[in-house]
Amino acid sequence: xxxxxxxxxxxxxxxxxxxxxxxxxxxxxxxxxxxxxxxxxxxxxxxxxxxxxxxxxxxxxxxxxxxxxxxxxxxxxxxxxxxxxxxxxxxxxxxxxxxxxxxxxxxxxxxxxxxxxxxxxxxxxxxxxxxxxxxxxxxxxxxxxxxxxxxxxxxxxxxxxxxxxxxxxxxxxxxxxxxxxxxxxxxxxxxxxxxxxxxxxxxxxxxxxxxxxxxxxxxxxxxxxxxxxxxxxxxxxxxxxxxxxxxxxxxxxxxxxxxxxxxxxxxxxxxxxxxxxxxxxxxxxxxxxxxxxxxxxxxxxxxxxxxxxxxxxxxxxxxxxxxxxxxxxxxxxxxxxxxxxxxxxxxx
Amino acid sequence: xxxxxxxxxxxxxxxxxxxxxxxxxxxxxxxxxxxxxxxxxxxxxxxxxxxxxxxxxxxxxxxxxxxxxxxxxxxxxxxxxxxxxxxxxxxxxxxxxxxxxxxxxxxxxxxxxxxxxxxxxxxxxxxxxxxxxxxxxxxxxxxxxxxxxxxxxxxxxxxxxxxxxxxxxxxxxxxxxxxxxxxxxxxxxxxxxxxxxxxxxxxxxxxxxxxxxxxxxxxxxxxxxxxxxxxxxxxxxxxxxxxxxxxxxxxxxxxxxxxxxxxxxxxxxxxxxxxxxxxxxxxxxxxxxxxxxxxxxxxxxxxxxxxxxxxxxxxxxxxxxxxxxxxxxxxxxxxxxxxxxxxxxxxx
DNA sequence: CGACGGTTCCAAAGCGCTTCGGATTTTGCA
DNA sequence: TGCAAAATCCGAAGCGCTTTGGAACCGTCG
Numbered sequence: 001x002x003x004x005x006x007x008x009x010x011x012x013x014x015x016x017x018x019x020x021x022x023x024x025x026x027x028x029x030x031x032x033x034x035x036x037x038x039x040x041x042x043x044x045x046x047x048x049x050x051x052x053x054x055x056x057x058x059x060x061x062x063x064x065x066x067x068x069x070x071x072x073x074x075x076x077x078x079x080x081x082x083x084x085x086x087x088x089x090x091x092x093x094x095x096x097x098x099x100x101x102x103x104x105x106x107x108x109x110x111x112x113x114x115x116x117x118x119x120x121x122x123x124x125x126x127x128x129x130x131x132x133x134x135x136x137x138x139x140x141x142x143x144x145x146x147x148x149x150x151x152x153x154x155x156x157x158x159x160x161x162x163x164x165x166x167x168x169x170x171x172x173x174x175x176x177x178x179x180x181x182x183x184x185x186x187x188x189x190x191x192x193x194x195x196x197x198x199x200x201x202x203x204x205x206x207x208x209x210x211x212x213x214x215x216x217x218x219x220x221x222x223x224x225x226x227x228x229x230x231x232x233x234x235x236x237x238x239x240x241x242x243x244x245x246x247x248x249x250x251x252x253x254x255x256x257x258x259x260x261x262x263x264x265x266x267x268x269x270x271x272x273x274x275x276x277x278x279x280x281x282x283x284x285x286x287x288x289x290x291x292x293x294x295x296x297x298x299x300x301x302x303x304x305x306x307x308x309x310x311x312x313x314x315x316x317x318x319x320x321x322x323x324x325x326x327x328x329x330x331x332x333x334x335x336x337x338x339x340x341x342x343x344x345x346x347x348x
Numbered sequence: 349x350x351x352x353x354x355x356x357x358x359x360x361x362x363x364x365x366x367x368x369x370x371x372x373x374x375x376x377x378x379x380x381x382x383x384x385x386x387x388x389x390x391x392x393x394x395x396x397x398x399x400x401x402x403x404x405x406x407x408x409x410x411x412x413x414x415x416x417x418x419x420x421x422x423x424x425x426x427x428x429x430x431x432x433x434x435x436x437x438x439x440x441x442x443x444x445x446x447x448x449x450x451x452x453x454x455x456x457x458x459x460x461x462x463x464x465x466x467x468x469x470x471x472x473x474x475x476x477x478x479x480x481x482x483x484x485x486x487x488x489x490x491x492x493x494x495x496x497x498x499x500x501x502x503x504x505x506x507x508x509x510x511x512x513x514x515x516x517x518x519x520x521x522x523x524x525x526x527x528x529x530x531x532x533x534x535x536x537x538x539x540x541x542x543x544x545x546x547x548x549x550x551x552x553x554x555x556x557x558x559x560x561x562x563x564x565x566x567x568x569x570x571x572x573x574x575x576x577x578x579x580x581x582x583x584x585x586x587x588x589x590x591x592x593x594x595x596x597x598x599x600x601x602x603x604x605x606x607x608x609x610x611x612x613x614x615x616x617x618x619x620x621x622x623x624x625x626x627x628x629x630x631x632x633x634x635x636x637x638x639x640x641x642x643x644x645x646x647x648x649x650x651x652x653x654x655x656x657x658x659x660x661x662x663x664x665x666x667x668x669x670x671x672x673x674x675x676x677x678x679x680x681x682x683x684x685x686x687x688x689x690x691x692x693x694x695x696x
Numbered sequence: 697c698g699a700c701g702g703t704t705c706c707a708a709a710g711c712g713c714t715t716c717g718g719a720t721t722t723t724g725c726a
Numbered sequence: 727t728g729c730a731a732a733a734t735c736c737g738a739a740g741c742g743c744t745t746t747g748g749a750a751c752c753g754t755c756g
């Protein structure tokens with residue numbers, strides 16, 4: 001069933017039927033009702049390709065997900081971010097298309113996306129400290145919103161990000177308050193902007209207490225469980241091991257916990273662990289009694305908000321760049337406790 | 349830049365340019381080369397909407413991801429499955445569109461997908477034992493491939509699935525060989541087909557040894573970490589606790605490990621754990637020395653194969669349903685060992 | 697009674713592409 | 727050299743929709 005058939009069936013012109021369906025004022029309420037009923041009865045749905053061809057709008061948003069070629073890793077936060085965004089799209093009648101892209105062909109991917117015209121806007125994931133995609137997309141003239149920031153980018157652009165620096169500053173301060181002085185930072189890949197900002201927060205908190213950072217206690221890698229395990233295992237074997245770990249991801253924190261157990265220590269007692277918690281669904285840190293003390297910022301909510309922001313920009317491309325900072329909650333779990341009064345001695 | 353402009357610039361008709369670009373034989377090699385060069389130079393990309401309107405094909409695949417409304421949970425295997433599928437799509441020039449759908453509006457979602465005509469085929473995720481989507485989609489006449497099976501569906505359809513029954517039968521047999529007799533099964537949601545099949549395999553292995561299953565040792569829930577923890581904790585507190593756990597997901601297995609540690613026991617020594625491992629990237633079970641003994645079947649590979657199967661069906665809709673079973677590897681890690689000779693006594 | 701401003705509807709021109717049916721040119725062969 | 731067949735190319739229709747520019751009709755007012 002298409003417009004022409006529906007119009008013929010109703011004895012109306014395509015114009016009128018189209019206008020009735022799209023809520024234009026030039027059609028009487030009576031006919032509009034008649035048209036709507038007929039559309040419902042026949043199950044008519046306008047062909048989005050034809051509509052897109054005529055209007056120039058695609059009614060779809062593109063998400064470009066970077067895949068680090070080194071690890072072929074699909075960051076689990078994307079899943080929940082996208083789940084959030086899709087709620088917004090659904091309500092607004094937008095579709096969502098996914099493009100996975102390696103590091104190499106990124107610019108090309110965006111150019112193709114624009115040239116094909118299959119999407120009206122783009123959400124940029126996983127920005128790095130210096131990220132060429134932002135000036136590139138600005139130049140392309142395609143509406144976009146960045147999930148995160150790119151610290152070295154001067155020109156304005158739209159983004160939504162959690163307060164990574166603030167969260168990790170608070171987290172580190174919390175550990176310092178508990179008496180910890182040797183606090184390890186197990187961060188994400190150092191090229192990623194969020195990791196950079198978290199390190200800044202960590203360093204800031206240390207500096208405020210006059211604690212000198214120890215490079216041996218700072219690492220940045222793809223946030224897997226084995227990474228957390230290995231890093232913690234190695235650090236716990238140092239001559240003066242850390243008494244606390246600040247970790248960028250629950251998954252790595254689980255690895256840290258394993259290393260702590262393997263070393264015959266108790267988490268939250270001998271060694272404290274404070275993790276960031278993106279609050280994704282299947283790896284819940286627990287609602288009532290969280291396992292890990294954590295800085296929590298729901299990534300799903302971020303997805304929802306990013307999508308809303310993007311739709312606003314598409315509706316009105318003249319809008320000045322919009323930005324939004326989400327605060328992280330500090331939630332207290334069982335994984336932290338006061339620093340052991342007497343530094344643990346590593347057996348020789 | 350569009351076809352007409354490109355044709356004008358070349359002094360050719362749109363017809364010829366279109367044919368040259370799409371590899372039709374009615375155009376000389378010389379002009380084809382000339383056209384291709386001009387297209388490259390001007391950066392011309394055909395408008396997919398216009399093309400789709402003319403051809404009737406959308407050059408896009410729809411993935412409908414079920415979100416269990418109860419847990420608002422996005423199963424992490426989708427991430428890696430989709431990553432695999434997208435490799436296939438990329439190579440074939442297909443786009444991927446995602447639709448998240450609650451349990452309620454599923455049929456509607458598929459109908460809309462068909463009516464809008466935005467996709468040429470669908471991948472169905474997370475089939476239940478009895479899944480109405482399969483007859484529904486068959487009736488719609490839209491090519492589709494199911495990732496998994498629906499055991500109660502009689503009519504033929506295309507699917508790709510791992511050998512859940514076989515894998516869990518082997519896994520249980522492996523534990524039985526080690527002397528375990530009280531083997532717990534921590535499964536996924538019992539309505540899910542994969543969980544059903546895994547239980548069948550488990551029961552089959554027990555039956556083959558004449559071991560009666562104990563309902564107190566069988567559970568099925570959404571596979572989160574806390575679920576694994578609680579279930580294992582409760583079972584370890586039974587009068588005659590299990591000596592081994594068969595777990596449907598690494599994430600839950602991590603919870604089991606936590607419960608074992610909390611109980612003051614050692615995994616792989618006092619209690620064995622054997623998990624299924626979908627081999628997704630960020631939760632690697634370790635390549636060389638796997639942490640958990642596990643049945644491994646890479647979900648990413650499944651995504652790739654499912655996508656290929658679907659594209660075949662789209663190319664030739666007359667094809668009879670195709671099915672494919674993936675075998676799981678049994679990989680040996682540190683989490684299993686012989687059953688303790690003297691059954692552990694739970695302190696009163 | 698005729699002109700006039702609203703209201704309601706329509707015809708037709710695109711949007712950018714594919715493809716059918718034909719026209720024109722080139723080639724092969726007697 | 728002549729002519730059918732093959733090789734190239736083109737015009738135009740059509741995919742299903744939106745939207746511009748009018749046309750027809752209504753009631754109303756001077």
